[in-house]
Amino acid sequence: MTPANSGVALRVENLSKSFTLHAQGGISLPVLSRIDMAVQGGECVALVGPSGAGKSTLLKCIYANYLSDTGSIKMELNGETHDILNAAPRDIIRLRKESIGYVSQFLRVIPRISALEIVAGPLAPTDTPKDEALDRARTLLSRLNIPEHLWNLPPATFSGGEQQRVNIARGFAVHYPVLLLDEPTAALDRNNRDVVIELIREARDAGAALVGIFHDEEVRDAVADRLVTVQPLVEAA
Amino acid sequence: MMQETEIPLLRVSRLTHYYDYIVGCRNVSFDLYPGEVLGIVGESGSGKSTLLNCISARMEPTGGSVEYDTRAEGMRDLFGLTEAERRMLMRTDWGFVHQNPRDGLRMSVSAGANIGERLMAVGARVYEDIRESSADWLSRVEFDTERMDHLPSTFSGGMQQRVQIARNLVTGPRLIFMDEPTGGLDVSVQARLLDLLRELVDDLGLSAILVTHDLAVARLLSHRLMVMRGGEVVETGLTDQVLDDPQHPYSQLLVSSVLQA
Numbered sequence: 391m392t393p394a395n396s397g398v399a400l401r402v403e404n405l406s407k408s409f410t411l412h413a414q415g416g417i418s419l420p421v422l423s424r425i426d427m428a429v430q431g432g433e434c435v436a437l438v439g440p441s442g443a444g445k446s447t448l449l450k451c452i453y454a455n456y457l458s459d460t461g462s463i464k465m466e467l468n469g470e471t472h473d474i475l476n477a478a479p480r481d482i483i484r485l486r487k488e489s490i491g492y493v494s495q496f497l498r499v500i501p502r503i504s505a506l507e508i509v510a511g512p513l514a515p516t517d518t519p520k521d522e523a524l525d526r527a528r529t530l531l532s533r534l535n536i537p538e539h540l541w542n543l544p545p546a547t548f549s550g551g552e553q554q555r556v557n558i559a560r561g562f563a564v565h566y567p568v569l570l571l572d573e574p575t576a577a578l579d580r581n582n583r584d585v586v587i588e589l590i591r592e593a594r595d596a597g598a599a600l601v602g603i604f605h606d607e608e609v610r611d612a613v614a615d616r617l618v619t620v621q622p623l624v625e626a627a
Numbered sequence: 628m629m630q631e632t633e634i635p636l637l638r639v640s641r642l643t644h645y646y647d648y649i650v651g652c653r654n655v656s657f658d659l660y661p662g663e664v665l666g667i668v669g670e671s672g673s674g675k676s677t678l679l680n681c682i683s684a685r686m687e688p689t690g691g692s693v694e695y696d697t698r699a700e701g702m703r704d705l706f707g708l709t710e711a712e713r714r715m716l717m718r719t720d721w722g723f724v725h726q727n728p729r730d731g732l733r734m735s736v737s738a739g740a741n742i743g744e745r746l747m748a749v750g751a752r753v754y755e756d757i758r759e760s761s762a763d764w765l766s767r768v769e770f771d772t773e774r775m776d777h778l779p780s781t782f783s784g785g786m787q788q789r790v791q792i793a794r795n796l797v798t799g800p801r802l803i804f805m806d807e808p809t810g811g812l813d814v815s816v817q818a819r820l821l822d823l824l825r826e827l828v829d830d831l832g833l834s835a836i837l838v839t840h841d842l843a844v845a846r847l848l849s850h851r852l853m854v855m856r857g858g859e860v861v862e863t864g865l866t867d868q869v870l871d872d873p874q875h876p877y878s879q880l881l882v883s884s885v886l887q888a
Contacts, residue, residue, distance in 0.1 A: 412876035413883065454865060456872040479851045479865040480660055500847070501818035514829065 397468050398431030398567040398599045400452070405461035407444070407451055420623045421447045425461070427601075427618050431567065434590060434600040436614035443622040445603045449570045452601070453492045454482045465490065467567055487515045493561030494572040497553040499546045505531065506541045509559040516564060523563070530559035533585055555582060562589050569593055571602035575609050587612045634696055636661050636802060636834050637682070642691035644681050650858040651677035655691070657853065657863065661801070664828060664835045666849030666866060668842060668881065674858035675838045676806060682836065683723055683804045684713050695802075718748045722795030726807035728787035731794065732779050738765065738790045739775035742797050749798055764793040768823060785816035789823075796827065803828075803835045809844060821847055842885055846870055854878045 408420040421444040429435045437445040450456040452463055454474055463474040467489055472481070486492075491512075500508065506527050513523035531541055534555040540548065545556050558574055571590070575583045583606070590613045594600055604610040610617075635658035644651035652674035659665055667675045680686040682693055684705050693705045698720065705713065717723070725731040732741050742761040743751075751757050762772045768789040779787050788808065795803060808824065809817040825848055828835055839845050845852060845866060852869040854862040854877065862875040873879045 409872075410874070412879050450871070455867050457864070457868060457874065480663055482865055483850050500822065502822050 397466060398597060399466040400427075400429045400568055400599050400601070401462075401464045401466070402427040402448070402452065403462045403464075405448070405451060405463065406459045407447055407456065408459055422451070422458075422620070423623050425620065429568075429599040429601055431597045431599045432594060433615050434594045434602065434613050435616050435618050436610045437601065437603050437620055438610075438617050439620035440622055443620045445620050446572055448620060449492065449572050449601065449603065453486075453490065453570055455492070465568060487512075488564065489566060490568045490570070491561055491564060491566035492570045492572070493558055493574050495554050495557070495574060495576045497545060497557035497560075499544065499553070501546070502544055504542045505536065505545045505548070505556050508545065508556060509563055512560060512564045526563055527559065530562055531556070533589075534559050535582060535585070551577060551579070551582075554578065558586060558589070562593070565593070565596060565598070567598050569598050569600045571600065571604075573603050573605055575604065575606055583609060633660060634702075635659055636663075636696050638692075638694040638702070639682060640692045640694075642678065642681055642688050642693065644677050644686070644688040644690075650674070652681070652688075652855070652858045655860055657860075659802075659834055659836065661834055662832045663851060664833075664837060664849045666845035666852045667836065667838045667855060668840060668845050668852060669855035670840065670881070673855040675840075675855055677858070678855070679804055679806055679836060679838050683721065684717065685723075718745065719798045720800050720802065722798075722800045722803040724788075724791055724795055724803060724805040724808045726810040728779070728784065728791040731791040732787060734779050737776045737778060738770070738782070741779065741790055742794045745794055745797055760797060761793075764797045765790070767796075767827075768793045769819075783816075784812050785820060788812065788820060792824070792827070796831070801834060803833055805835060805837045805839075807839055807841075808837070809841075810839075824848060842870060842882065854881065 403426055405422055405425040407422040408418050410416060410418050425448060427435070437448060439445055447456060451458045452474065458475055465472045465474060472485060506524060509527035509530055510523040513526065536552060536555055540552070545553050548556065554577065575586050578586065587609060590600060604613070637659040640656050642655040643653050655678055667678060669675050681688040687706060694702045695705055697703050697716065723731065733744070739758060739761045742764055743757040746757050746760055762775060765772050765775055770786060770789045770793065779790060782790065809820050812820060821844060828848070837845065837849055849866050852864065852866045853860050854869060854875065856877045862869060862873065862878045869878060870882055873882050
């Protein structure tokens, strides 16, 4: 199989991140130290390590949701290199539109917006025609077993599992070349978990570079090509 | 990096304003690019509104400069423009949405006339065209056009705010200033209006500067945040980064002070 995005790569080098808590007398909590990781297009890497080791923090640093202290995070896309840690906010926003996706298990509900529109939302700034975007949203919602009568309702009143699946559908709406997954299958039933496994494999086979946290070992075994261990720092200190 | 040649729409440099000896805002610098929404957050008295008023040329700052990429002549210093040029800019290429719609509307003329007035200020003269444009904009802000001939004083706060927004957008501005645009409204009306603003800003590709003390509003509407305290900018960055990983002691305090609903 020839991946569609063969020019995709994500490189994390010597990355360190600590949190300074000013309200607690300015104590500093080191979370990540000298992390190195490289992920190619068409590959899914699973982050492993005990709870609190900084796996989610690493994903958030890559997504530029968290600031990193030192090191570098670079994304290669179609021959262009993007330096995440030195990018202007508008460059990050541009990258997030088409190039880098992030799926957590939590849906941030926007008042009054229907599930269908929430899922199609990320396609709006990508020049995808509206009807095509809605079609893609319908396909994802039905694959994730959200009953059709809920599609036009705002998900605020949905069950936790339904909201989680709406969020996953939203995360997979755009075919991002780099996709970050923070426990996307936590608390899903077997059936829906298998759908997510399929979605992840499809993205990988289409050439995306994926990095994920999967506490469910079955899921991890089903999708990960490689494991990267994130060690907790506190014990080492 | 990408698009290094991109020209900002607005460039604020070392902007400073004193009220006699009291600092309104000090040494504020930033660029705003086309399509970007900048949120300014901070507690009351932090200088947010002073800054907004200086940038929008409603007040002349004590020091520093504000440059704007005008349609006709490119980058111009706002306070180097003539009064007439500045007024033209404010009436056409800019909009200002006040917290209290009474500050942005003429209460003694109808909703339709409030919108038509701004069109006439830029030269529209044909009554039918003006009326059609007004009705079109009122429906885009989800205002019942049956009521376009009524006075704003007979509308609810949410309806008045819609009229104010329509009045601002009718001339096709590129930059909108918003000062707590949903501040005085109850929660359900606020959610609908926020959603409408978000859609309009996206669809029209507007640039906006939004002053708010409500971090949820800032998260929903703005791409980038500036945190102010005591007249100075203490932190600036991507909105979700500032809210989820605040660096400055004051930003951390601000974010941790919000009650979880």
